[in-house]
Amino acid sequence: MKLNYLILAIAFVFCSCQDKKNTDTLADNTDAVPANKPKGMVWIKGGEFMLGNSSADAANTEGPAVLTKMDGYWIDETEVTNDQFEAFVKATGYKTVAEREIDWEEMKKQLPPGTPKPHDSILVPGSLVFAPPSGPVPLNDYSLWWAWMPGANWRHPQGPDSDIKGKGNYPVVQVAYEDAQAYAKWAGKRLPTEAEWEYAAQGGKDNQNFAWGNELTPAGVYQANFFQGDFPYHNTDADGFDRLAPVKNFQPNGYGLYDMIGNVWELTDDRYRPDTYKMYKTSGMRECHSPKGPEVSYDPNDPYSPKRVIKGGSFLCSEQYCSSYRPDARMANSEDSGQEHVGFRCVKDKN
Template sequence: MTMPAPRLYLFIGLIGTFQACSPNRSANIDHTGMVRIPAGQYAMGADGQQGRPDEYPKHQVQVDSFWMDATEVTNAQFARFVKATGYVTTAERKPDWEELRKQLPPGTPHPDEKLLVASSLVFKSPSQAVSLTDYSQWWQWVAGANWRHPDGPGSSIVSKDNYPVVQVSWDDAQAYATWAGKRLPTEAEWEWAGRGGRTNALYPWGNEPVEAGTPKANSWQGHFPDQNTRWDGFYGAAPVKSFAPNGYGLYDMAGNVWEWCADWYGADYYQTQESINPKGPAQPYDPQDPTVPKRVQRGGSFLCNDSYCSSYRSSARMKASPDTGLSHTGFRCVQ
C-alpha cells in the first residue's frame, strides 16, 4: 500500500511543515497506562506469502525491555498536552514553501497562494469501484482538517475522548512524547511488542484470518474503498480497547490507526540491519519517492483490507514524510 507523499503531489494540495517548538517536559514520569515489554530475541520480518519486498529478509533481532503505552494516544491525552504547552500541530500551520521546495525537483514553480493553507489528508470513500492504483480517488486534501476536526470543518472530536488522536504528523508525535517524558518506539521494538510473544505468527492474535471467527481488529470489510460492511462494528476509527489485547496486554496493535515509529524508513534496511536494539537507517530512502525523507509507520488501520492493504500483519511496514497528517494515523509512546 502506497501512501501519498504530500511534498511531491502538489496537484492535490499541500501540507504544512513542522516549525520548531520547545514544549515543556512533563515534571512527573510514571508508567500509568503502560505495559512492561520483556527483553527478547525474535525473527523480524515477513511471515507467509503476503509480505512486501521491504519486509525481507526475515532476520534475528534482540531488544531490551521497555515500557509501552497500552493504547494509542487518545484525543483526551493529546488535548492535555496542547493545553499545557500551547502546541500547534503541523496541519494547523500554513505550509512553508521554502521548506517544501527543498524536496521537489529543481524548477518546480511556486504554487498558487490559495493552495498554501492549513490542511491535511482525509479519506473520502468514492461512490463506486475505482482503480486501486490511484489513491487520489480516495484521499483528498481538506482545508481545516486537523486533530480537532479529523475529517475537516464540520467534523469534531467532541464525545470522542477515548478515540485515538489522528491527523498528527511525526513531528507532532515526537513533540508529545518529549513533553510526556517518553519517546516513540523503534520499529524493532514496535514489531516485538506487536507480536505479543507469538513466534512467526501472521497477526498479533495468531494465524486466523482477520475476518474469520469473531472481530479481532478494526479493519475494512467488504469492497475497498467504496463499500464497508462494518462487520467489526466500525466504519472509521474505533475507541481504544474496543478489541481484545495481544499477549502483552497491548490494544490495537493491528488495525484502527497507523502508528508512527522513531526510525527513518529505508526500503532495503533489513539487508544491513544491526541485530541488537536497531534504530533504523542513518539516512532515509524510499525508491518510490527518492527526494522525500520518510519515517516508519506500523500496525495498519481501519482502511486495511486483504484486497489492497493487509497491513494488520505484524511485520507490515508503511512510511510517510514527517510532516504528513492523515485521518487514519496516530501513535503510541514507550519509555
C-alpha cells in the first residue's frame, strides 16, 4: 500500500501548497491586460484564490482547499457554440468521436477484463442522451435517466430525429475530450486547467457558495440554467429552460464570463482523481502555483477508463441530486464520452 501511494504521488505535477482559512478577496496584483485582445475572450489577471472547498458541505473529492497562485490568461466569454464548432468542422472536415465507427478492440481496453462483446447492433456510432423516466426512481442509478442513442452526436444532440437548426448560439454538446482538444488547437487555444477554470468561474468572489454570492436564487432570480422540480422526471422549468439555454442568457459573473455555472458541464484538461487536492496538500511545498493536475487519472468507481475533470454543473444539476452549480464542484468524464450536457470553452496564454 505504501509503495502504491508513493507511485501515485510521483505521478503528480507537483505544485506548492499551503493552507489559508480566510481569503475573502483575491490578492492584489499588477498583471496588466495585454494588448491585442482575442475576439470573444476575457483577460483573467493573475492572483491568489482558494482552490477547492474544505467546508462540511463539500464532497470528499472537492477538498481540502489549497491556497493557489495563478498566472494571467485569456478565457472564452461563453461556451463554444454550435456555430463556432461548425466553422471548425467545415474548415477541417473533422469527424467527432460520436460520429466514428466503434472499434471494439479499443473499447474493451477501458472495460473490466472478460467483459463480453455486445451485439454488433449496439456497437454503432452514437452517444448518451437524457431520457427522463415517467416517475420517481432511485437516485443512485443514473442509468435510469441516461440512454445510449445510436446516431446522437453534436449535429443531433438527442438522436437522429433531433437537430441544431436555429440553435447556432447554443453550446455545442456530444463532444468528447479529443474533439474539444482538436477544436482548441484549430482555434489557436487550449483547454483550461481545472484551476484556471475554477479561478475564472469565481468571478472574484472567493469563499462564496456560488459564483454570484451565497444564495442560490437571490431575490428569487435564477442566475444559471439548472434543474428545478422533482429530479429526474419533472422539471418545472422555473428558470425558463427545460434543457439547454442559448449562451449569454443569464447575467455574466464578475469577470464578464457567461454560463460558467449550469447549462453544460465544461471539460478541462486535467486528468481526474478523487484525491487530487489531498495530494496537493501533502506535496510538502509551500505554495501552489498554476497547478496542472495529475499525470495519471484514476476513478475507483471505473478504474479502467481514463477520465478528465468537468466543472460547473449543467441543466441537470438539482438540489435533490448533484447540486454541482458551484465553482469548486468537480466530476469525472470518460475521455471518449460525449453527452447531451457536456461542452467546453477554451483559454489562451498571454503570449
